[in-house]
Amino acid sequence: MKSYKLGVLHGDGIGPEIVSATVSVFTEAANKVGVDIEWIELPMGWEGIKIHNEPLPEVTTNALKNTHGWILGPHDSAAYPPEHKVKLNPSGALRHTLDLFANIRPAKTMQGIKSVVGEADLVIFRENTEGFYADRNMFSGHGEWQITEDVVVTSGVFTRKAAERIAHAAFKMAMKRRKKVTIVHKANVLRLSTGLYLKVCREVAEQYPEVMVDDYHIDAMAAHLVRRAKDFDVIVTENMFGDILSDLAGELVGSLGLAPSINSNENLAMAQAAHGSAPDIAGLNIGNPIGIMLSTVMLMDWLAERHEDPKLTEVGKLVENGIKKALEDGVKTGDLGGSASTSGFSEAIIERIDSAVLK
Template identity: 75%
Template sequence: MTVYRIGVLAGDGIGPEIVDAAVQVVKNASCKAGVKMEWIHLPMGWEGIKQYNDPLPEVTIDALKHTHGWILGPHDSAAYPLKHKEKRNPSGELRHSLDLYANIRPAKTMPGIKSVVKEADLVIVRENTEGFYADRNMFSGHGEWQITKDVVVTSGVFTRKAVERIAHEAFALAMQRRKKVTIVHKANVLRLSTGLFLNVCREIAAQYPEVKVDDYHIDAMAAHLVRRAADFDVIVTENMYGDILSDLAGELVGSLGLAPSLNANEHIAMAQAAHGSAPDIAGLNIANPTGIISSAAMLLKWLAEKHADRKLTEVAATVEHALYQTLQAEVKTKDLGGHASTSEFTEAILEKIKSLQH
């Protein structure tokens, strides 16, 4: 039997509270299914700075390479000392250095959660390594240059290799869902850069004849999401557009605080909630762990597929069902209009896990 090595990077702010909640939930669900996991706690953020003078120490990166995947808590990089702010933040560095090129961000209406849209079940597949995020598209340096005190130039990088592999991720995912992919770009203005993105995605689409394909400019897509989110299945786009659209989609289905994500390549994956570290409520036991718990479930599904492990599929389903049943039972944290603390919300999920049948 495989023992899955799972890294745990608690992070900053509310990170330790919500990551601990996710670990408890996955531990209980995996024990129930008879799946063995080894949890490897590693320093990141302020913990890394205190121990190694680095928010993402090399010891952490090296250890992650020997795991099956990991859970990454939020970081408060805006508050780090200046010398650390000048580097990529921990999340960006992990995506860049480990080539986690696919950022999968689902947005789905959930039971018991008020949403702006009546119904939605879509996934934004975001290219994670280049595009218009200058700090992630350079081999060395940050991709921004201050020419004079009043002039700054920033780079956007688009390569066929990167577009091809994210397009394959999107179309393969669509084949498992409703077989529809929407390509988001700005090729009417950025004709070479996002034009390449659009054209290469269309080339890849020809390899998936069962999938229906359409495309929208980024500005129009934002409007379409607000107006008719339920019509979309899989949306594929470049780095910055994907970040913006996924935040919008998260709010439309309930709250960005609920939004999960997975960062992955062919070999390894990182679960990471889409929200930040919320330092203003850190340590108050009122943070909502839904986003990171859902992200952990995504990691379990990814591992289940990679290792052809039905037991892991069962664990992921247990985590999701217990979470949804808890929300449907109106057990909610303060941000959702409820009265449950972080620990009370987590305990309610654990009770649901105990009651679920195999």
């Protein structure tokens, strides 16, 4: 039996509840399949501040380098003390420090969940390390300057290296799906910056002749997602555009609270739901854990491919099918119109995992 070390960062707000629920269902699925997972709990967010006076302590970052991957709960960095607000938030710091360049965010309609766009099944590849996000585009410092009280200048950084590697990741995924990639940019106005991004993505596309390629300006793409989301397969774009489009896509197919993602490079991967920490309902045991659970399914798939271990794929499928069956049976948290608690929803999934027949 192969053994895996997975980090667990509970985070803030509803984080401890939904992450604990996630660990419980994946432990059940792993035991059923015969996969040994060691869960390593590490401080982050308010817990990190209380213990180490840092929302992302160095001990946590160092420990994560020696894991196979990890689950990152949501953080409430907006509420941190002033001395911590000026720093990168835990998510941004991990992406930057560990060079997790690919933020992969699927948006897929689910039975039992109302969608405003009919059926859709797409994946957005968001470049994670530069672009217009000032907290991630510098080796040291931040990409914003306040010249006077009334004047602010901000920078965007675009490199061939970053565009190439996210493009390759997107095209490799497209080869496993419907073989179509859409490049999103604003090269008609930002001619040098997103113009370089578009040019490099088009160059990478030549290495994947089986894949159909098109491209859209970001504003047009937002409209196309609303009108015909089902027509898109893999979308690749820069940091800020990807953040906006993936949130839009998540809402269009059901709810941002259901939206999963992973952040990865060639060696490490982090499961992270797209939603926030919802501090107003923290501790009430009513948060929806589906987003972080599906993110962890993605993590299992990533690990399965990297370590050539199909049993990890089985673990993910057990949990994903358990979620689908629970929803089909009407077991839903309050945000989806149901009455199940966070722990109650996870227990329903565990029941369905236990009753599942392995092939």
